[in-house]
Amino acid sequence: MLFNRARALGLMDQHRLDALVGTSRHNVFYLGGLDGWAQATYGDAATETFAAFFRREDQPPALIVSRQDETYYAAGGSWIADVRGYGPPSAMEIPPGARPETPEEERLLRLLPGGGAPREGNPAAALLRLLRDRGLSKGRIALDEEGLKPATRAKLASSLPGAEWLDGAGLFRLIRLQKTGAEAERIREAAMVNERAVRTFHGALAEGRTEREVAALYYLAVAEAGGKWGWLHLAGGRRSATIFPPSDRKFGRGDLFFFDAGMRLGGYSADVGGCGAFGEPAAEHLREYGAIRAGLDAALGAIREGVKPSEIFRAAVAGARKGGMPSYGGSFCGHTIGIEPREFPYTLSEPAPVSDPFLPPTSDVPLPAGAVLSVELPSGRFGHGGVHCEFTVQVTREGFEHLGAPERTFYRV
Numbered sequence: 001m002l003f004n005r006a007r008a009l010g011l012m013d014q015h016r017l018d019a020l021v022g023t024s025r026h027n028v029f030y031l032g033g034l035d036g037w038a039q040a041t042y043g044d045a046a047t048e049t050f051a052a053f054f055r056r057e058d059q060p061p062a063l064i065v066s067r068q069d070e071t072y073y074a075a076g077g078s079w080i081a082d083v084r085g086y087g088p089p090s091a092m093e094i095p096p097g098a099r100p101e102t103p104e105e106e107r108l109l110r111l112l113p114g115g116g117a118p119r120e121g122n123p124a125a126a127l128l129r130l131l132r133d134r135g136l137s138k139g140r141i142a143l144d145e146e147g148l149k150p151a152t153r154a155k156l157a158s159s160l161p162g163a164e165w166l167d168g169a170g171l172f173r174l175i176r177l178q179k180t181g182a183e184a185e186r187i188r189e190a191a192m193v194n195e196r197a198v199r200t201f202h203g204a205l206a207e208g209r210t211e212r213e214v215a216a217l218y219y220l221a222v223a224e225a226g227g228k229w230g231w232l233h234l235a236g237g238r239r240s241a242t243i244f245p246p247s248d249r250k251f252g253r254g255d256l257f258f259f260d261a262g263m264r265l266g267g268y269s270a271d272v273g274g275c276g277a278f279g280e281p282a283a284e285h286l287r288e289y290g291a292i293r294a295g296l297d298a299a300l301g302a303i304r305e306g307v308k309p310s311e312i313f314r315a316a317v318a319g320a321r322k323g324g325m326p327s328y329g330g331s332f333c334g335h336t337i338g339i340e341p342r343e344f345p346y347t348l349s350e351p352a353p354v355s356d357p358f359l360p361p362t363s364d365v366p367l368p369a370g371a372v373l374s375v376e377l378p379s380g381r382f383g384h385g386g387v388h389c390e391f392t393v394q395v396t397r398e399g400f401e402h403l404g405a406p407e408r409t410f411y412r413v
Contacts, residue, residue, distance in 0.1 A: 001079045002183050002267075003031050003053070008175050012055045015358065018139035019059075019131070020168060022051040023147030026339045027172045029267050031061070033078045036069030044147030048123035051080070052130060059134045064126045065111065074108035084118045085111045086126040124155040131160065142168030142358070170356035173344035178370040183338065184394055184403065186268040187372055190227065191392045191404035194263050194270035197221035201234075205413045207253055207278055211236060211246035218261060227265040230341065234259045240275070241380035251413075253279050256385035260378070262341055269341045271374045272404060273390035276411025287324045289387045289410045292377040294323025296389055299333050299348070299377070303393065303400040305369040309348040316348075316377055325379065334375040337392065348373065371395045372403065 008020060022031045025039035032051035039047055050064040062082040065073045067090060073083060089112060100106040109115045118133075120126040131137070137160050145153070145167045157165055179187070200221040201214050215234050222229045233243035236251045240258035251257065260273035277285060298319025302312050316333035332349035335342045344359065346352075351364035367373075372394045380386025392404035 002029075002033065002180060002186075003079075004175055004178055004180050004183075005053075007178050008053060009055065011171060011175060011358075012142075015142070015171070016140055017142050017166075017171075018055055018136055019134070019141045020053045020171065021127070021141060021143045022168075022172060023048065023144040024169065024172075025049075025147065027051065027144050027169070028063075028147070030172070030176060030339055032063040032080050033076065034063060034065065034069065034073055035076060035267055036065075036072040038066055038068035038072075039147065042068075045149045048148065048152060050123070050127050050130075052127075054134055054136075059136075062130050064123070064130065066123070070111050071108060073111065074104050077103070077107060083107075083111060084120075084126055084130065085113075086120045086123055088121075089113045124152045124159070127152075128156065128159050131163070136160075136163065138162035140164045140166070142166050142171050144169045144172055166357055168358070170344070171358035174358055176338055177336065177344055177365075178368040179338060179372050179394065180370070183268065184370070184372065186266045187270070187338065187392065187394075188403040190263065190265035190268050190270035191272070193222065193225040193227050193265050194261060194272050195405045196225070197227075197229075197263070198259070198261055198272055198274070201259075202276075202411060205251065205257070205276075205278075205411075207413075208250055210248050210250050211239075212248055214251075215246035222263045225265065227263045227270075230262040230264060230269070232259065232261045234261075236278075238383055238385060240385040241382050242386060243378075251278055256281070256285060256387070257411075257413075258378075258380070258386045258388050260376075260388065260390070268339055269337050270404070271337055271341060271390065271392065273376055273378065273388045274408050274411060275386065275388045276413060278413045281410065281412070285385075285387065286410065288379060289389070291320045291323040291325035291328065292379050292387055292389055295320030295325075295328070295333070295377045296375060296391070299375050300391070300393065300400060303367075303373070303375075303395055305395060305397045306366045307395075308364045308366055309345055310350055310364045312348045312373075312375070313350065316375075320377060320379075328379065330377065330379065333377050334373055334390070337372050337374045348375070367395050369395055369397050373400075 047066040235244040299316035302315040345363040376390035
């Protein structure tokens with residue numbers, strides 16, 4: 001189970017919540033384990049899906065699946081036993097007397113009309129039935145507002161006027177900040193696949209090849225490992241000063257190159273970055289790279305349970321300036337990562353104001369042990385090029401643990 005049940009219960013007790021309902025694809029996956037295609041393809045609110053968790057032990061969790069994702073639930077299952085559907089049946093014909101031959105078919109037939117699982121005509125009716133089944137007509141409910149149609153929200157409020165509905169997306173983000181062991185392993189696996197894909201395109205770097213040709217090998221390596229690439233910033237020469245997409249520009253002798261690569265595997269994100277040169281780099285390039293590495297070393301040295309993002313950022317800036325780049329002026333030194341490429345409190349930077357019923361008033365919150373960070377310190381100069389380095393680490397009580405490669409070098413082609 002990916003869901004951090006203990007952390008969720010602690011926060012629900014703190015805020016006197018009776019129920020927590022996820023609606024966005026990220027929160028449905030996190031709470032219910034459903035990795036469907038419909039929400040990701042059509043938008044969270046287009047095919048409404050609900051994963052509900054209740055504070056009382058005698059109120060079991062439930063998953064309400066849209067018709068478009070019934071087969072994806074059947075294929076992957078869920079740790080949740082109470083799984084329900086809504087809406088009309090699909091066009092698939094079920095002959096009289098048909099029997100399932102696999103667990104997948106058994107899960108699917110049970111979810112379809114007449115299969116035994118509770119079913120209503122629309123998503124609002126399905127969620128209202130569930131809440132009434134759990135005795136929550138007057139409960140205090142944190143409802144993830146990001147995967148919900150306004151009409152559905154209005155119907156819920158008018159049908160259960162005694163319930164107190166609170167926007168709950170921020171609460172999910174606060175829960176997800178501290179990763180479970182199962183989540184950390186998924187992030188580690190995704191990070192290592194990303195590292196191997198990067199090594200694949202590194203091996204293809206050559207003068208005369210275009211950025212697009214090299215990038216295609218990264219995409220293929222990610223796909224062959226079962227992942228889905230999200231982005232690849234890859235640029236050489238003057239373009240390497242910042243995060244340009246791959247182009248038809250050919251790499252040449254003396255070029256710097258800069259990359260930042262992101263993908264997903266098993267529902268979790270990976271992000272890695274680095275840089276190098278075609279031929280022997282100039283002393284100036286190595287000085288700049290040495291400066292950002294000094295900044296990263298300082299940032300990593302600040303990481304421990306309870307550290308604030310601003311403390312990591314300030315350590316990074318001071319380290320880079322002391323390490324050979326006295327005018328370094330970057331605005332962040334990384335970000336949190338998990339199911340989403342950036343999660344609350346988002347960037348390791350100076351504090352930013354936050355307005356949410358469940359989140360603190362600032363992004364500068366103490367990081368718990370278990371939080372996962374992508375620590376990076378890119379630097380570039382227009383017309384010149386740039387340097388970059390990035391690591392994925394998990395916060396521990398006394399420091400951190402690498403989840404991706406523990407070392408990175410300035411790459412020479």
